[in-house]
Amino acid sequence: MKVPLFYLNLMDGNNPSCPIRQQAVPSPLEMDNDGEEDPLGENGVSVTPALLKRHLNRGVFLVTSQCAMYCRFCNRKRLVGKAWHPEIYREESIRYIKEDPHIREIILSGGDPFMLAPDELGYILSELRGMPKIGIIRISTRMPVVWPEGFTREHLKEIKKYAPLWIVIHINHPKEISPEFLELVRKIRETGNMLISQTVLLRNINDCPHVLSKLFHMLVAAGIKPYYLFQLDEVIGAAHFKVRLEKGIEIMRALRENASGLAMPQYALDITGGLGKIPLDYVYVKGRDKGSRVHVENPSGKAGIYCDDGEESSCMNCGICRK
Numbered sequence: 001m002k003v004p005l006f007y008l009n010l011m012d013g014n015n016p017s018c019p020i021r022q023q024a025v026p027s028p029l030e031m032d033n034d035g036e037e038d039p040l041g042e043n044g045v046s047v048t049p050a051l052l053k054r055h056l057n058r059g060v061f062l063v064t065s066q067c068a069m070y071c072r073f074c075n076r077k078r079l080v081g082k083a084w085h086p087e088i089y090r091e092e093s094i095r096y097i098k099e100d101p102h103i104r105e106i107i108l109s110g111g112d113p114f115m116l117a118p119d120e121l122g123y124i125l126s127e128l129r130g131m132p133k134i135g136i137i138r139i140s141t142r143m144p145v146v147w148p149e150g151f152t153r154e155h156l157k158e159i160k161k162y163a164p165l166w167i168v169i170h171i172n173h174p175k176e177i178s179p180e181f182l183e184l185v186r187k188i189r190e191t192g193n194m195l196i197s198q199t200v201l202l203r204n205i206n207d208c209p210h211v212l213s214k215l216f217h218m219l220v221a222a223g224i225k226p227y228y229l230f231q232l233d234e235v236i237g238a239a240h241f242k243v244r245l246e247k248g249i250e251i252m253r254a255l256r257e258n259a260s261g262l263a264m265p266q267y268a269l270d271i272t273g274g275l276g277k278i279p280l281d282y283v284y285v286k287g288r289d290k291g292s293r294v295h296v297e298n299p300s301g302k303a304g305i306y307c308d309d310g311e312e313s314s315c316m317n318c319g320i321c322r323k
């Protein structure tokens with residue numbers, strides 16, 4: 001367990017159901033052993049002990065095992081905050097990325113990459129930027145939410161040098177949007193980097209369309225595009241945070257009724273066994289009459305008809321694929 005004073009001060013000390021408190025303070029329910037140590041099957045896709053490669057063209061580079069706070073539902077509980085030192089495998093991982101002919105995108109993760117000293121993070125970014133084939137770099141972080149003062153002016157200088165990077169902020173509740181968070185987000189925007197967010201759907205914390213709509217709206221207003229809403233992974237000791245899939249899909253439908261498209265993340269599930277992300281959403285296309293009439297439904301449940309030309313279109317021969 002680790003909770004920065006900053007995040008502790010966001011908690012309601014008199015309310016055991018406080019959404020901030022539940023994410024940080026252990027519960028006896030964690031003793032329930034349902035779930036997996038490695039719910040995403042990451043051990044099976046590691047090409048070095050610190051580099052995961054599930055997809056041909058991208059890799060997840062674990063650059064530290066440290067986080068500012070340990071979320072109770074973390075899917076890397078087996079690694080984070082433990083005496084595991086991915087730094088040892090850094091050079092080996094950089095070499096692998098250099099030599100792999102397919103990798104085009106790297107996601108820096110861990111742990112929280114902003115727990116590294118700024119020059120250490122800068123070194124990794126300079127190595128990656130030194131490889132022209134790596135066009136896209138993402139950095140996943142929860143620091144702006146749980147410990148904004150740990151994200152220093154020197155970190156900002158480093159990310160400015162290597163812009164445009166995609167900074168992916170893990171945030172789960174509107175209460176996590178503090179003035180300090182907003183001020184840091186403003187400074188990150190000034191570095192010329194892009195900001196997107198990921199949120200975990202958590203029982204009794206944010207499994208409500210009103211809570212999520214407020215969160216996503218506030219994020220867009222701050223210049224952060226909501227990117228993913230994740231169904232909780234099947235991680236050991238976190239089953240009490242799980243929300244039924246059908247409820248998640250209904251929440252997405254309710255959000256879509258009023259939210260602007262900018263405030264709609266992709267709802268997705270990662271299942272045990274390492275299949276990768278599975279997008280989830282309500283099915284709005286309800287069926288087709290013979291021919292061109294397609295039955296559709298809007299998010300409020302109103303039915304309508306769309307007419308297409310009824311024929312399957314053939315390949316347009318774009319020349320990009322090699323069929």
Ligand code: SF4
Binds near residue numbers: 073074080112142
């Ligand atoms: S910040 Fe991310 S990696 Fe760290 S404990 Fe929370 S969920 Fe896990």
